[in-house]
Amino acid sequence: MRIKEIEATSIMTPSRLPDADFVINAYMGCHFGCLYCYASFMGRFIRAKSGGPEPISEWGNYVYVKTNAAKLATQELGVWKQKRPQLLRSTVLMSSVTDPYQGIEAKYRLTRSILAAFVEAEFPGVLGVLTKSAMVTRDIDLLKRLPNADVGVTVTTSDDEVSRFLEIRAPLASRRIETLRRLNAAGIPTYAFVGPLLPHFLHRPDLLDDLFARLKDVGVRQVYIEHMNLRTNNTRQRLFQVLTNASVGVKEAYATASREDHREALDAIVTDLLAKHGLNIRLGGVLRHNQPSKGTRG
Ligand code: SF4
Numbered sequence: 001m002r003i004k005e006i007e008a009t010s011i012m013t014p015s016r017l018p019d020a021d022f023v024i025n026a027y028m029g030c031h032f033g034c035l036y037c038y039a040s041f042m043g044r045f046i047r048a049k050s051g052g053p054e055p056i057s058e059w060g061n062y063v064y065v066k067t068n069a070a071k072l073a074t075q076e077l078g079v080w081k082q083k084r085p086q087l088l089r090s091t092v093l094m095s096s097v098t099d100p101y102q103g104i105e106a107k108y109r110l111t112r113s114i115l116a117a118f119v120e121a122e123f124p125g126v127l128g129v130l131t132k133s134a135m136v137t138r139d140i141d142l143l144k145r146l147p148n149a150d151v152g153v154t155v156t157t158s159d160d161e162v163s164r165f166l167e168i169r170a171p172l173a174s175r176r177i178e179t180l181r182r183l184n185a186a187g188i189p190t191y192a193f194v195g196p197l198l199p200h201f202l203h204r205p206d207l208l209d210d211l212f213a214r215l216k217d218v219g220v221r222q223v224y225i226e227h228m229n230l231r232t233n234n235t236r237q238r239l240f241q242v243l244t245n246a247s248v249g250v251k252e253a254y255a256t257a258s259r260e261d262h263r264e265a266l267d268a269i270v271t272d273l274l275a276k277h278g279l280n281i282r283l284g285g286v287l288r289h290n291q292p293s294k295g296t297r298g
Contacts, residue, residue: 001031002062003104006050011072011114012092018283020093020128026069026110027098032132032170033060035242036196036228038235039097060168063104070113077121091126092118099170101133115142128152130193132170134179140186150189152224153180156198158211165242166198177214184219195226197266197286199257200250205269212277224282225270228257229289263288 012022028046030039040059046052054062066072080087094100100111111129118127119142129136129143130152143149155176157163163173171179183190192215201208215223230236243251256262267286274281 005067008066021090022092023096024094028064029062030098031102034167069110073114073117093128101131101135119145152193154193181218191222193224196228199253216277226287
């Protein structure tokens, strides 16, 4: 994997997401390389002077590290405090187009340093973290010092083979479910991000039933669910390349995943299973991609 250190000019970006006012992405690119990740288009925004732009086909093979991310967070929080105190009530999400706890965070510790900046600033707003990595538990000490921190862990399946297949270098699904258990045991508010909602659950609702049961078992109370976004060519191409040997039913489920009748049928399954397991869904229902969404996620 190629790693390149760069300096950013700002770190808190205004967001159109339904549940975040600002997003922080201390890394550009993501080593986890999930096949369904529609942040793969982000490479085109990397400036030539930094070494970009990066083609979509390279997603998962590069990470640009914003080495001054924590310093910028401190500066920007300082400006909020002095000149725009109303922003201190914002909801800030880390991250929307990368994973804040991908492997190189162990070396650079940018996410930890940003959390420390928020603690230092006594940030009273909501600081949300979204990840697929167990490394988030390293920072429980800082998360506990923020009055309104919450952590989302993305879990799209309870089957480790499926997660290895779709989320190529991300920690296995079972590891993420265990991470939720540890966060809940530590008293950190959590939710599971079930996104994208895998299209084949339409034919195998028992698999979604199993996922919800496992989430409930580790103390999850809230889920955030998003339909798969296959409207962009790059995501469709990457996924269909690897579905070559899948059954006709599975291929068809993915081919029709963006159709409204498919989504409505999945919504009905989700509603029944949420009620069965006593889980609450955030934002009132399964999100669609004509709405602003969480980003990758992530
Ligand atoms: S979906 Fe999230 S974890 Fe996966 S590659 Fe994209 S940013 Fe990384």
